[in-house]
Amino acid sequence: MHAKLRKNVVFVLVLTLLAVGGAQEPPESQRVVERFAEALSAGRITTATGLLASNATWSEHDLFWRTASGTDTQIRVNQLVRADVRIETEVIAVLGHGQVVIAAERMWGDFVPEGMAPLRSTTVYVVESGWLVGITRVLSAEQRDALTLATIADTAWDDGAGTYHRFDADGTYRNFDSMDDLRSDRDLYFSGTYQLERGVFTWVADADSRVCNPGERLVMRGRMSDQDTWIGLLIPDRTDCAYYRSLLADQPVVTHRLADE
Numbered sequence: 001m002h003a004k005l006r007k008n009v010v011f012v013l014v015l016t017l018l019a020v021g022g023a024q025e026p027p028e029s030q031r032v033v034e035r036f037a038e039a040l041s042a043g044r045i046t047t048a049t050g051l052l053a054s055n056a057t058w059s060e061h062d063l064f065w066r067t068a069s070g071t072d073t074q075i076r077v078n079q080l081v082r083a084d085v086r087i088e089t090e091v092i093a094v095l096g097h098g099q100v101v102i103a104a105e106r107m108w109g110d111f112v113p114e115g116m117a118p119l120r121s122t123t124v125y126v127v128e129s130g131w132l133v134g135i136t137r138v139l140s141a142e143q144r145d146a147l148t149l150a151t152i153a154d155t156a157w158d159d160g161a162g163t164y165h166r167f168d169a170d171g172t173y174r175n176f177d178s179m180d181d182l183r184s185d186r187d188l189y190f191s192g193t194y195q196l197e198r199g200v201f202t203w204v205a206d207a208d209s210r211v212c213n214p215g216e217r218l219v220m221r222g223r224m225s226d227q228d229t230w231i232g233l234l235i236p237d238r239t240d241c242a243y244y245r246s247l248l249a250d251q252p253v254v255t256h257r258l259a260d261e
Contacts, residue, residue, distance in 0.1 A: 028127075032130055032132060036132060037087045045078060048081075049077050056069065058135040059136045059137070060138075063148065063227065083109040084110050085108070088107075089104075089123075092122075104120070106119070141199065152230065155259075160255055160257065172192070172194075190203070190210070192209055192212075200219065202218075205241060212244070216241040229257050
């Protein structure tokens with residue numbers, strides 16, 4: 001068959017399938033997902049938990065990864081309802097012989113920082129015999145960065161090696177040898193700006209930095225492991241500050257924990 005004709009035939013077949021699919025009732029698994037989202041949004045705890053299998057697993061990645069299983073999934077339902085959650089669900093695909101439902105979701109609630117609503121997630125539901133047995137919700141990378149920045153801004157962080165770090169909301173960064181130095185702005189040895197994009201932190205030194213030349217970078221890929229802990233891995237080929245390249249050569253992983261100010 002001629003290539004152009006073959007493409008036209010495929011295109012017509014796809015349109016036909018879409019038309020037929022659009023005329024059919026949604027599969028049971030999709031209806032289960034939609035009932036679950038509607039129950040959460042309406043605050044119907046009993047209905048929402050009644051759709052969860054006893055061995056269900058619920059994983060979420062917004063600020064950090066966390067997983068609930070068994071009865072803990074019911075606790076998660078209660079948490080969302082108490083936070084006045086509202087979810088809009090748009091099913092993207094139903095796969096795996098109708099057992100896997102992929103949805104684009106928008107979420108509102110008391111837990112959403114000001115100016116970030118709605119949170120946009122891709123969620124994968126696994127349904128067996130009318131029960132939700134698996135939920136995996138992953139926030140968009142852009143919004144996950146925004147949540148991380150909102151968490152670290154205007155706070156002090158301890159790297160466990162005697163160094164304290166300060167991230168200001170205006171995008172400036174500096175670190176010190178002790179908490180007393182941080183409080184008084186004494187003995188500053190790195191000063192510059194920072195930015196976060198898709199989980200990659202880039203620090204750029206300014207003229208006040210004692211350990212890097214102006215414009216030199218420290219670049220790390222990282223994630224929040226919980227509300228108070230950030231773990232970063234040096235990216236050597238993007239870090240051009242010799243001090244940090246040598247400092248982190250043997251142990252390129254750094255853990256920052258929220259400091260007690």
